[in-house]
Amino acid sequence: MPPRDRVMNRVALRYQSRIKRGAALANGKVVDAKDATALLEAVIEPGDRVCIEGNNQKHADFLSAALAAASPGKLNELHIVQSNIALPTHLDIFESGIARKLDFCYSGPQGLRLFNLIGEGKVEVGAIHTYLELYSRYFVDLSPHVSLIAAEMADREGNIYTGPNTEDTPAIAEATAFKSGVLIAQVNRVVDRLPRVDVPADWVSFVVPAPKPHYIEPIFTRDPAAITEVQILMAMMVIRGIYEKYSIATLNHGIGFDTAAIELILPTFAEELGLRGKICRYMSVNPCPTLIPAIESGFVEGIHCAGSELGMERYVAERSDVFFIGRDGSMRSNRVFCQLAGHYSDLFIGSTLQIDLEGNSSTATLDRITGFGGAPNFGSDSRGRRHNSKGWLMAGEEGRRDERAIPRGRKLVVQMVETFREGLTPTFVERLDAWSLMSTFKSPIPPVMIYGDDVTHIVTEEGIANLLLCRTLEEREQAIRSVAGYTAVGLGRDRRLVEQFRRRGVLVYPEDLGIDKRMATRDLLAARSIKDLVRWSGGLYDPPARFRNW
């Protein structure tokens, strides 16, 4: 028999004392902005796991700065568990010694500084996660003791309205509130009555009205004016050679001009092929403005969003048949559900910085830590999937090597890249930079974004390599070389195999798909500028100032 006097609610007891210390600074649950640092010093304890909410879009920037202003004498050795390292203050706390350990997903613009801080021993990285992996660990071994979240509004009781950028808030709030953690929300304003409740007041410990609205970036806005003819050619190949062939109805698009080109030729090229109602019907993706023409012309019927996008709020709100809209009339996004929805769809397509001879891809380059974000969750075979669709079954059949093997479906994972990036840097390489990063950081495995055995197709300006139809690793390598253009990898191809590959469908060139390259011009785009997108939206899309060039 275990001893009866064992205390099994220590965290809850600690929560009570944290709240008592914090309440001294609060009026009800509301704490003045000027007392934010004092509040954090009162409720956080050395060694705590702390989450500062922030993803690609919204950030709890004020609370992050308030934490960075804390005294390292009072707060130190914190373990930061958050998806995104994007703001300078996210790393200031490591520089000053407030934080030591870091478990995260993605670092974007801070990648270079993070790289240096790791080198100096100021940041000890637990792991670089994929989104679903880190959110899952919030409910296993990385539950935050204190979470700092960002929201649009709160009422005086502490109910929270996130607005359309709900993003990661539900996951963080639940993992924190139900594991006796302190949940502090920075809000743009405190009001008497909320449009809707996204986080109920009894989950929320404190509310801090921030002096400025939280930082939010229009990261998913791609100006159609910058789409090139090579991208349009590749988009035509994807629509004919993959979406049409496999009848892709449910999918996720990565962000970038390559996928924006696909979105913008749905109402023109795909419409002429009679593909409306057959392809691209349901998407797991942010409300990218370049999707407007495809939505308006009836291609895309349903979209669930991981986050929102600046300027798209009114357009989205008035398209509740397509988007997920609250009773109040504004969208609710949710990164976890969007990642899950995309994981179980028919296809993922995205870009990358490097692809090796096995088809492994990585966005890690020598001098920076960028991490993965959501691509690995979208871009991997969903082995828990059981419902079928034409494309899923076709891909499974194409990938089946042995007739005795049990029949099963397979997700299509497509990498869409030009053979050279800017500055004539080759996309195809013999060896990923990820290997060097592995040794620099003494990690047991190289940071691969999408594993080669999950990739089914690689599309370049040269053609499509169908890796499902490759019978051996050698064939796979040759198929990859055969679409690698004039990179060193491409020049190393065995030219004798090309015709055989084309006969077997391993290799598909534009002419094999009946594509007239003369159609690959910007005239094919349903919208050629941001202004065109505004017009398509009936004036509902309100682009941020920096995209208004008319």
Next chain:
Amino acid sequence: MEHLEFKFSVVGNATTAAQASAIVGVVGSGNLEVLIENEDLDGTCEVSIDTSIHRFGATWERVLADFVERHRLSNIRISINDGGATPAVVALRLDQAIADLLRGSR
């Protein structure tokens, strides 16, 4: 600017053009202008290139050799003004120009 010249001969049929010449593209950063003319060159193809990016002669030669081979071209003169296009853009422009020459401009 760098000036390059190449001459190719492919064993095959004489190219039957629908029109005497075709021009596609514009000179601009990352872009290029391609002029293709059908001309009696003893069955060969002659290429002259003016490019803003130096030291890529070997890549140009490969891209053009593949192009001539792919379309089995003869008696074709190609003139290129390049503003630093990637091989992807070069190959696309060449294919667009030859399609116009062989099938007639659209």
